[in-house]
Amino acid sequence: MRVLVLGGDGYLGWPTALHLSDCGHQIAVLDNFARRGYDEELGVRSLVPIEDLDTRIAAWHEVSGQRITAYTGDLLDAEFVYRVLAEFKPEAIVHFAEQRAAPYSMIDRQHAVYTQHNNVIGTLNLMYAVAELDPSIHLVKLGTMGEYGTPNIDIEEGWLEVEHNGRKDRMLYPKKPGSFYHLSKVHDSHNLEFGCRIWGLRVTDLNQGIVYGQQTPQTAQDARLATRLDYDAVFGTVLNRFVIQAVLGEPLTVYGTGGQTRGLLDIRDTVECIRLAVEHPAEAGEFRVFNQMTESYSVGQIAQLVSECFPGPVQVEHLENPRVEQPEHYYNVKHTGLVGLGLQPHLLSDTLIESLFDIVAANKDRVDLNALLPTVRWKGGVKTA
Template sequence: MSILVTGGDGYLGWPTALRIGTNTDSRVVLVDNFGRRDWVESVGSTSAVPIASIDERLDAAEETLGVDTLSFVEGDLTDRAFVDELLSIHEPETVVHTAAQPSAPYSQINGERANFTQHNNLQSTRNLLWGLSEHGLEDTHFIETTTTGVYGAPEFPIPEGGATMENAGERDEVPFPAMAGSWYHLTKSHDAANMRLAHKQFGIPISDVRTAITYGTETEETAADSRLSTRFDFDYHFGVVTHRFCAQAIAGYPMTVYGRGEQRKPFISLEDAVEGLARLALADPDTRPSDHVVYNQVTRSISIVEIAETIANVAAEFDLDVDVKHFENPREEDETHKLEIENDRYAALIDGQSTTFEDGVRQILETVLEYEDTVTAHEDRFLPGVLTSDEPDETVLEFEDSGPDEDVHPAANSEEK
């Protein structure tokens, strides 16, 4: 038996592979093409936390955690021949698919990046699903991290999966309509539809894990050795709002809240996200669901203003003087949206939330303060830039000169990766 973890070098994929590896004797095969490292570099930023090479990571996993079942394959999942070879050699019983271009702002830069994001994400998933069918691996459990962003921001409570539709007096359960707000989020809407179709046509057991905005710097495994650290992005394009706000606090920027800032967003700690994926991956093949199941991978919703105020309060423990400022909202959005989202199935999977948001912020500040110089050296990356190249792997961005005294910081309320 083997377990395949795609995106195994990434923020979520790497700690998930470690969690799986420490709880199984099965071979855990990590797959990546190091795209995330390249994309972040292309927008002039870097991970605040230094990231070891994959060889150093694997050595540390064996030396520190005693895990000798991890292996790594470098390759591009958009290459059908590579995927065919990967599946035929390893014949995985489980696939944990975390590989993607994960940034909504990056996908919005221009048409080139929108096309790249949609091709990269959709082609990878299709290749894996069709590959499983064509290699006779229809019993393989396919687990993908999609996103809660597929739901948009409806006024009614968001179900954990489908929706009930009524027309002409008749009712039926239907897939939740795609209400994505970016070219990236729409890739996950399409993935969700393709996975549903793959289950219907091929019988592949599917776990569609709709991941909320994930925050945190470490898990139990990554904390054991600095070589096991996962990445921490804080720039406009790849840093989620909690990470950017924490980095701004460290750099002395005010945290800018647009309007009332009472609109709520879904969140989950890195620890709770990793635990859920690992439990699904390690489920007994004889008892795991054979159906198509949707999980809302979220533990709570938090308003933008609550995020900023919580970070400011926790930052005071570290002698950081942080301002929270309100400015006129340049976006057309409901500044008081309460976001209700059901998560009973996922909460049961992980036995409830293990990490509070306050503790998560405390962990971030403890970790990232050690790398304050890296954050301040890239503080201009908090802001969106002006594109000067049309090639995704040769991007050069120029930023306006904007320091801590500027009134408006456009990145402050960006919803997700």
């Protein structure tokens, strides 16, 4: 199958491209390298050194014998998007090409506007290109579990059967996102569902949990194939921060009470979820939603698990939560769709023991301790009386 991976230079886009290529698909990647630009803007860098895209592609050809085509450009450039689709003629498109960090979107007005404009308009350009050039293309779009927020009811897979005043209907699950980034993903989902209804598009929306891990079977074959590992307070994940702090002998910094619960999954499961979605496409006119997660933990539980798995003493320190979110909440997510397609999940405790501590230890000299501390506050960009 011909698969175009948008955001193919990124943390997940690059290993996804390699995984699909290794499974026999013909791959092209597209990127504008904005993610590397965010590092320059914020003065941070990946804990694990990463090569430029040309070097990565050449290394993959050397290791596997497979070729990957590269396109450099921006989804905000509609003419470019149309040109790439007309030239490569993909049968499936995997869409990672968005600004993905909640804290980045909450820095100030400029970053909120940039995030929404970049994400929503880029996806709209892509939707129109698919609808006008080849509506049979299956669009696999990376959403986020953060679209749902933390409602006090079970979270279904995208859709909800509702009965109101004696009448019933099936509608998109109500969304309660916690940042301007997550809001942009909600807008994407609504736009894509609309495109399925009016144009007959075929879309799989993957509401993904927090991804952990840095290696897949493909990236582990050569150091030049490594994907990034973010740990800073803007783009890093809580798990990466805790692992680095444990390795360095620093206290694990838990925001608030640590009662905030989220869905998680291993990076190896992420790329496999994409493969399963690509190889089992949605029907024409279908807006299919999968909740892409395998386990759920509270922040406090993650800290406890890191403490138990790390072969040494670990301390925990509670900080004032820079975010506006419920400190304790109900969280029960349905996530059976991908398992039904054949996903066999990895467990967080196994990943910690197998690789993360060793990867961090090998690169600990690259850690900037100041980057671990929160600098963005959800109310910080708004002037109050």
